[in-house]
Amino acid sequence: MPSLSKILLPIAAPCPADVSAADAVRRLAASGAEMLLIEKGDVVVGLFSHREALAVYGDGAGPVEKYMRRPIPGRNLADSMEAGAEIIYREDTPYVILTEDEGPLFRKTSRPVGLVDAFDILAEIGKTTTDTASNKVFTGRKDLGLSVPVSPCQRACPIHQDIAAYVDYVSQGRYLDSWLVIHETNPFPSMLGRLCNHPCETDCKRGWVQGPENAVSIKSLKRFATDYAWARRMKISYQMAPENGKRVAVVGSGCAGLTAAQDLRLMGYAVDLYEREAKLGGLLSASIPHFRFELPQLEWEIQMIIDTGVNVLLNKNVGKDVKLEQLLADYDSVFVSVGMMTGRILPVPGSDLPEVISAMEFLRIRSYDIVPDNFPKGGDVVVIGGGAVATDAAQTSIKTGARKVWMVSIEPADRLPAFGNELVEAREIGLQLHTGVIVNAIKADSRGHVSGVEFIRVDESKLQFDPESGKLLINSVQKLPGTEHVIPCRYAIFASGQIMDFPQDQGVPLTPRKLIDANTGGYTSVSKLFAGGDCVQGPSFIVDAVAWGHRAARSINEFLGASVPRDAKPLTVIETTDDHREADYYLREEPPILPAEKRMDMSPVELPWNDEQAITAALRCFQCDTVHHVDESTCILCGACDDVCPEKALDVVVSGEPRDTSSGGFVEICNTVLGEDFGGKSGKILVNYDRCTNCRICEDHCPVNCITFQRVRFRDDTMQMIPLTPVAAPARASK
Ligand SMILES: Cc1cc2nc3c(=O)[nH]c(=O)nc-3n(C[C@H](O)[C@H](O)[C@H](O)COP(=O)(O)OP(=O)(O)OC[C@H]3O[C@@H](n4cnc5c(N)ncnc54)[C@H](O)[C@@H]3O)c2cc1C
Ligand code: SF4
Ligand code: SF4
Structure with missing residues (x-):
């Protein structure tokens, strides 16, 4: 990891604290630097930038000390980027002063040599500008004259999608722009637009206001934009970094492996992708049943990744066909993302009978459009398990022609781990539930x-559940002797857990739970070896695996000595946004699904939205990334905005005046000193963006019209949309 010196910004010659403000403005202009370092004796006491200079134009009197920004924390020039990021978070500062050591050991002194910008640190360590950043980090983007909060949904999303922007683009009818924004961090929007567990919606501000069931339909809007791009046969063309001569092997082509492969290609690495199945996609294509998504759209998204130049090696089982040791010798790095594709069958009597199968194997075979041997079309099936995989296996059994399908669980019906909507859908097509029981044996004729x-x-009154995850604590299960009973059937499917089955003789470090031992960046204790996705985290969700892919690619890039992941920095875009007050009248709407009688085969069940439904859903977004822009040269600190705000989200704080500051706001949107006409008073406006709903009543009531609303986003301009197939030139009419 390079040191902070790499992104050092020069500061002009130090400026004494007692020079006049007007003189400091002249010095700053002559220096061409971003800021002046204000010193008292040898001590740095503050900074004076163009922003502080603006306040001087409005007032002009006094020493520079009166206008400078408070002293800011320092770091040594040789410190790491991570150390820089750590101090930005801790001290909530937009800049960090860099110092250099001077003098002999034990009598060392340090002198300031420049500063670094929070934005540059984050870009350098390969995070998107929003990755894990709290609101506070961006309060310092004062060089743009704007504060940049991260919306709650974006904070909650594991891949930090720019949700507010892509939802807003749908509301404006800019569907392709929306799709492009989605692809900035999400290579599988067709899947995540239908199947994501959507932690973003759980944390959506619309849900805070109208109740959790009324969060913005972020997931479905993603699907809508993606359907539109698909219908128009678009694809993304990426600006690739030049080939860097280094080679990476990716083992496993699930969403973690494919995401890492794409990111690494874009950074200039040669990537070989090893996959033991005959097709790419991992659980996406080889397990999740096809009635839950559009397979051609998944194939389109995978092809876009492969088109970046990934070399695919199918039917290559690493550990058997080629040893991991060999890959570590042949490549500069290896990323293992082998998932947890093997299902567990509980070792009860009869579990070795020919008509017993794991749900994972059953779904894998069905994904190739093959009906597994011994499956009883017209006969009865019992699925053992109460989770999402069990529901998928049960629905697939019904759609494959079983007569009656039972889903049987230890948990009572109201504590089943399966997703509620999927259970309802399954029951509508005939699924039978049998709960509060544990399997004893498989019976044979x-x-x-x-x-x-x-x-x-089992004694349901004794069952206990983990308070955080809601999962059943298996030690609390007590059988009730004498209650044995048999459900007749001809086929039994075990949906009772998944196993990480990467061969144990390959030298991969394992945890006590038999998962691969890696940190959140994917580093393992074996040099050159990285791992991520389900095989490290345990069974999780698609979006988590995509996040693993991004993180592992960044770590590999860092390990191989490169600094910036892509040679281009994101482009800063400032946009004005519309006012959506009418959206308060709409409630959330779910996408429709096919009626039950039409859901008896493997056709996709979720129906698309039309434009009106999508735009209405998008208008419900508060656009939490849109912030006040206050013209400080016009603001008169009258407090009208503070008085009218219905959410108590904003405080106007005037020095020397006792004013209510109950908003809890810390984002400074205005810091001004008024001229003599207004008694020379100075003050600030602070906003709590967790309360603000962008209703814009403050904008309406400002007597001097100094408030507008704007979005600042950091656009990835290395991506372009192009038609999937070349568009034929229009035929010319012959004369
Ligand atoms: C039935 C089912 C339904 C699900 N539904 C959802 C859902 O609706 N929403 C959601 O968010 N998540 C869902 N999930 C979870 C989600 O699919 C996974 O969390 C995600 O796919 C994990 O991605 P991964 O890249 O870590 O691994 P995987 O997708 O498992 O990919 C691992 C890949 O590695 C390959 N591989 C394994 N061993 C080797 C080897 N030795 N050599 C070469 N290749 C190897 C495998 O063939 C596979 O292609 C579901 C899971 C299942 C099983
Ligand atoms: S209202 Fe919009 S921007 Fe705000 S959290 Fe919800 S989806 Fe995100
Ligand atoms: S936009 Fe509305 S909620 Fe936000 S500060 Fe202004 S008046 Fe308050």
Whole structure:
């Protein structure tokens, strides 16, 4: 990891604290630097930038000390970028002064040599400008004259998608722009637009105001924009970094592996992707049943990744066909993202009968459009398990022609880990639930074929659940002897957990839970070896695996000595946004699904929205990334905005005047000193963006019209949309 010296910004010659403000403005202009370092004796006491200079124009009197920004924290020139990021978060500062050591050991002194910008640190360590940043980090983007908060949904999203922007673009009818924004961090919007567990919606401000069931339909809007781009046969063309001569092997082509492969290609690495299946996509294509998404759209997204120049090696089982040791010798780095594709079958009597299968294997075979051997079309099936995988196996069994399908769980019906909507859908097409029981044995007929599954009741009053995850604590299960009973069936599917089955003789470090031992950046204790996705985290969600892919690619890039992931920095874009007050009248709407009688085969069940539905849903977004822009040369600190704000989100603080500061706001949107006409008073406006709903009543009531609303976003301009197939030139009419 390079040191902070790499992004050092020069400061002009030090400026004594007692020079006049007007003189400091002249010195700053003559220096051509971003700021002056204000010193008293040898001590740095503050900074004076163009922003502070503006206040001088409005007033002009007094020494520079009166206008300078408070002293800011320092770091040594040789400190790491991470150390720089740490101090930005801790001290809530937009800049850090860099110092250099002088003098012999034990009598060392340090002198300031420049400063670094928070934005540059984040860009350098390969985070997007929003990655893990709190609101506070951006309060310092005063060089733009704006504060840049991160919206709650974006903070909650594991891949920090710029949700407010892409939702807003849908509301404006800019559907392709929306799709492009989504692709900045999300290579699988067709999947995540239908299947994401959407932590963003859980934390959406619209949900805080109108109740959690009324959060903005972020997931479905993503699907809408993606459907539009798909219908128009668009693809993304990436500006690639020059080839850097280094090679990386990616093992496993699930969403973690594919994401890492794409990121690494864009950074200039040669990437070989090893996959043991006959197709790419991992669980996306080889497990999640096809009625839950549009397979052609997934294939389109995977192809866009491969088109960046990823070299694909299918049917290559690493550990068997090629040893990991060999890959570590042949490549500069190896990323292992082998998932947890093997299902667990509980070792009860009869579990080795031919009609017993794991849900993972059942779904894998069905994903190739093959009906597994022994599957009883027209016969009954029992699925053992109460989670999302069990629901998928049960629905797939019904759609494959089973007569009656039972889903059987230890948990009572109201504590099932399956997603509620999927359970409702499954029950509508005939799924039978049997809860509060544990499997005892698989029963066979006289010819050695499955004839039923024996269960025993558990004491439901004794069951305990983990307060955080809501998962059943298996130690709390107590069987009730004498309650044994059999559900007759001809096929039994175990949906009772997944296993990481990467061969253990390959030298991969494992945790006690038999997952790969890696840190959140994907580093393992083996040099050159990185790992991520389900095989490290345990069974999780698509969006988590995508986040692993991004993080691992950044770590590999860092490990191989490169500094900036892509040679281009994001482009800063400032946009004005519309006012959506009418949206308060709309409630959330879910996308429709096919009626039950049409859901009996593997066709996708979720129907698309039309433009009106999508735009209405998008208008409900508060655009939490849109912030006040106050013209400080016009603001008279009258307090009208503070008085009218219905959310108590804003405080006008005037020095020397006792004013209510109950908003809890810390984002400074105005810091001004008024001229003599207004008694020379000085003050600030502070906003609490967790309260502000962008209603813009403050804008309406400002008597001097100094408030407008703007969005600042950091656009990835290395991406372009192009037609998937060349568009034929229009035919000319012959004369
Ligand atoms: C039935 C089911 C339904 C799900 N539904 C959802 C959902 O609706 N929403 C959601 O967010 N998540 C869902 N998930 C979870 C989600 O699919 C996973 O969290 C995600 O796919 C994990 O991605 P991954 O890249 O870590 O691994 P995987 O997708 O498992 O990919 C691992 C890849 O590695 C390959 N591989 C394994 N071993 C080797 C080897 N030795 N050599 C070469 N290649 C190897 C595998 O063949 C596979 O292609 C579901 C999971 C299942 C099982
Ligand atoms: S209102 Fe919009 S920007 Fe705010 S959290 Fe919800 S989706 Fe995100
Ligand atoms: S936009 Fe509305 S909620 Fe936000 S500060 Fe202005 S008046 Fe208050």
